Amino acid sequence: MAYPKLLGALCATTLLVAPAFAQDWPQRQITMVVPFAAGGPTDTVARMVAERMSADLGHQIIVENIGGAGGTLGAGNVAKADPDGYTVLLHHIGMATSATLYRNLAYDTLNAFDYVGLVTEVPMVVVARKDFEPNDFTAFISYVKDNADNLTLANAGIGSASHLCGMMLMSALEAPLVTVPYKGTGPAMTDLLGGQTDIMCDQTTNTTQQIKGGTIKAYAVTTPERLELFPDLPTAMESGLDGFDVSIWHGIYTPKGTPAEVNERLSKSLQSALADEGVVKAMADLGTAPSPAEDATPAALQAKLEAEIARWQPVIEAAGVYAD
Ligand code: ASP
Numbered sequence: 037m038a039y040p041k042l043l044g045a046l047c048a049t050t051l052l053v054a055p056a057f058a059q060d061w062p063q064r065q066i067t068m069v070v071p072f073a074a075g076g077p078t079d080t081v082a083r084m085v086a087e088r089m090s091a092d093l094g095h096q097i098i099v100e101n102i103g104g105a106g107g108t109l110g111a112g113n114v115a116k117a118d119p120d121g122y123t124v125l126l127h128h129i130g131m132a133t134s135a136t137l138y139r140n141l142a143y144d145t146l147n148a149f150d151y152v153g154l155v156t157e158v159p160m161v162v163v164a165r166k167d168f169e170p171n172d173f174t175a176f177i178s179y180v181k182d183n184a185d186n187l188t189l190a191n192a193g194i195g196s197a198s199h200l201c202g203m204m205l206m207s208a209l210e211a212p213l214v215t216v217p218y219k220g221t222g223p224a225m226t227d228l229l230g231g232q233t234d235i236m237c238d239q240t241t242n243t244t245q246q247i248k249g250g251t252i253k254a255y256a257v258t259t260p261e262r263l264e265l266f267p268d269l270p271t272a273m274e275s276g277l278d279g280f281d282v283s284i285w286h287g288i289y290t291p292k293g294t295p296a297e298v299n300e301r302l303s304k305s306l307q308s309a310l311a312d313e314g315v316v317k318a319m320a321d322l323g324t325a326p327s328p329a330e331d332a333t334p335a336a337l338q339a340k341l342e343a344e345i346a347r348w349q350p351v352i353e354a355a356g357v358y359a360d
Pocket of ligand 1: 073
């Protein structure tokens with residue numbers, strides 16, 4: 037066959053095959069990569085939505101935890117995966133901060149992924165081991181300033197939410213604590229409970245049950261408003277830490293090149309999961325709420341990621357702190 041004819045035939049086949057592929061998707065189980073360890077807050081959010089999305093899609097979504105390097109290891113794995121709709125990534129704000137923090141990132145954040153939608157935005161709480169001396173945030177501030185050299189601050193690696201919040205805390209208090217990286221704040225929480233580390237700043241999706249159970253101490257929330265869940269906890273801002281405003285948004289991505297119909301179908305499935313009463317209640321119990329349907333869309337997540345890269349880039353560059 038002559039080349040033009042062959043090309044024509046190939047194009048015709050592609051045109052016929054692409055929509056059929058998207059219509060028939062999914063045919064088998066889907067892997068949702070969480071770039072942090074099991075048992076942590078990102079994992080908790082992922083498992084909540086994966087269960088409901090599995091029921092909606094008629095095929096199981098399996099959560100795979102690939103922790104390490106502040107979430108960039110797991111994200112890098114998804115960037116390299118086949119764009120066939122069977123690998124997705126649930127990541128948080130770290131997707132945006134890592135783009136600047138890592139100058140040699142193995143993937144190009146804005147060009148390596150397609151978008152499904154936003155999932156939820158989660159407040160953080162500054163917490164410490166149960167027997168940490170200070171009894172309120174004012175006392176915490178002076179104690180941490182006075183003892184910075186001897187205190188450890190757990191995080192999930194450079195680029196993680198706990199790292200970002202911890203950096204904000206250290207800079208606000210001018211207290212260079214000793215930071216200890218974990219593959220996720222699930223294992224970091226285990227060490228906080230065991231008293232092997234002193235302080236952490238983490239999402240309510242990981243801290244709520246421990247705070248309520250009295251197994252850790254809570255000092256302040258990172259949102260501009262107090263939380264309904266913990267009305268007695270002050271905000272960092274009302275305690276004099278100006279501009280201490282950070283919430284951890286989560287989104288679902290696919291590798292670049294995933295058929296648009298598949299991303300749209302995933303988005304619809306995400307929207308139905310987020311509207312599920314059980315999910316709404318489970319999130320409320322952990323101090324958060326599902327993103328509204330109009331945000332659980334590819335366009336909304338893309339806009340959020342672009343805006344957040346632009347928001348954090350100058351902050352990180354001014355601090356001059358990089359992962360490499
Ligand atoms: N909360 C973690 C963070 O600091 C991530 C996790 O373990 O889910 O980014």
